[in-house]
Amino acid sequence: MKITDIRFVQLVRPLDRPQRNAQGSRNERRFNLVLVETDAGLTGLGDAFGDDALMETIVLRRLRPMAIGLDPYDVAKLWHKLFASRAFWETGGSVVCGISAIEVACWDIRGQAEGVPVCELLGGRKRDRIEAYASDLHWEEPERMADLAAQYVEAGFRCVKTHIGAPGEHERDLERMRRIREAIGKDVGFMVDINTAFDRPTALRFGREIASFSPYWYEEPLSPLDWQGHAWLRRELPLKIATGENLYAAEGFEPLLACRGCDFVMPDILRCGGIEQARRICEAARAAGIVASPHNYSSGVGLAATLHLMAALPEAEWLEFDTTGTAVYEELFVEPLVVEGGFVRVPQGPGLGVRLTAKIVDQ
Numbered sequence: 092m093k094i095t096d097i098r099f100v101q102l103v104r105p106l107d108r109p110q111r112n113a114q115g116s117r118n119e120r121r122f123n124l125v126l127v128e129t130d131a132g133l134t135g136l137g138d139a140f141g142d143d144a145l146m147e148t149i150v151l152r153r154l155r156p157m158a159i160g161l162d163p164y165d166v167a168k169l170w171h172k173l174f175a176s177r178a179f180w181e182t183g184g185s186v187v188c189g190i191s192a193i194e195v196a197c198w199d200i201r202g203q204a205e206g207v208p209v210c211e212l213l214g215g216r217k218r219d220r221i222e223a224y225a226s227d228l229h230w231e232e233p234e235r236m237a238d239l240a241a242q243y244v245e246a247g248f249r250c251v252k253t254h255i256g257a258p259g260e261h262e263r264d265l266e267r268m269r270r271i272r273e274a275i276g277k278d279v280g281f282m283v284d285i286n287t288a289f290d291r292p293t294a295l296r297f298g299r300e301i302a303s304f305s306p307y308w309y310e311e312p313l314s315p316l317d318w319q320g321h322a323w324l325r326r327e328l329p330l331k332i333a334t335g336e337n338l339y340a341a342e343g344f345e346p347l348l349a350c351r352g353c354d355f356v357m358p359d360i361l362r363c364g365g366i367e368q369a370r371r372i373c374e375a376a377r378a379a380g381i382v383a384s385p386h387n388y389s390s391g392v393g394l395a396a397t398l399h400l401m402a403a404l405p406e407a408e409w410l411e412f413d414t415t416g417t418a419v420y421e422e423l424f425v426e427p428l429v430v431e432g433g434f435v436r437v438p439q440g441p442g443l444g445v446r447l448t449a450k451i452v453d454q
């Protein structure tokens with residue numbers, strides 16, 4: 092089988108309310124879907140979760156000419172051609188996001204060709220549903236955040252995540268923590284995501300301040316490349332550290348794992364290089380005694396890929412599930428998306444179990 096063409100479709104969804112984290116605010120979401128076509132008549136679907144302004148150029152002008160003619164079954168060769176042979180220039184960022192999209196689409200094609208779900212290609216389905224946490228509570232009025240958190244818990248989620256840490260919001264952030272913790276009760280897990288915004292002294296000080304709210308984990312308090320800083324926070328704070336969504340390729344995670352810079356490592360399939368790289372990262376984490384909890388905050392393509400990977404790797408914990416209602420999830424799923432009591436069902440059909448219809452593009 093050979094790749095004959097690659098197409099790119101950007102879906103845009105305006106937001107009723109801005110989504111804010113410590114790094115900024117946005118009023119719309121964009122989903123960069125990548126369709127990989129083959130001479131067998133099969134089309135695989137990927138999602139290029141990189142810089143929205145760059146992805147079309149990267150996918151169509153940089154990666155498409157290199158990918159046409161490759162065999163979608165041979166992920167190792169595809170990886171070598173698209174990543175390893177060009178590593179002199181690009182070892183991360185949006186180029187690797189584009190490669191990830193094509194790699195994920197190739198797994199979709201393989202599953203469709205063999206008539207099996209992708210998890211069967213990854214070593215077999217070990218579980219039919221994955222426990223998820225509610226993602227996310229973006230920072231805004233404390234009362235509204237607390238109400239939303241209570242709704243997520245009411246829906247069955249045993250863990251919720253918030254984004255705080257923006258400049259000038261310190262006192263209000265403590266108020267947000269207090270209100271949310273009161274709303275969800277003491278037994279629900281509460282993750283705190285700083286989106287890399289702090290320096291080391293601020294991360295230490297803030298970590299000490301929020302410890303009384305018993306966060307489940309403290310996510311990306313520092314630059315993603317400050318492995319030693321995260322390791323230091325692990326030693327200094329009574330908190331579990333999570334990081335990894337901004338690292339690329341299995342080798343890119345080695346320094347973090349080697350210095351034991353986190354308790355939860357968070358490879359994103361759509362950023363780290365695809366399903367095979369994410370699997371390697373999860374397996375390296377297991378060998379290092381670190382829990383893998385894949386990052387996932389894009390379209391239903393990323394959700395489906397993450398479900399299949401986690402179904403095959405039972406030691407991976409906590410599916411990140413977008414509860415904001417602003418993702419393109421159900422629309423892309425072939426089977427109905429089933430979420431019950433905080434668990435998400437792994438698709439049963441061939442491939443990833445997603446497809447892009449003309450109707451979705453029109454919407």
Ligand SMILES: [Mg+2]
Pocket residue numbers: 284286310311336
């Ligand atoms: Mg995060």
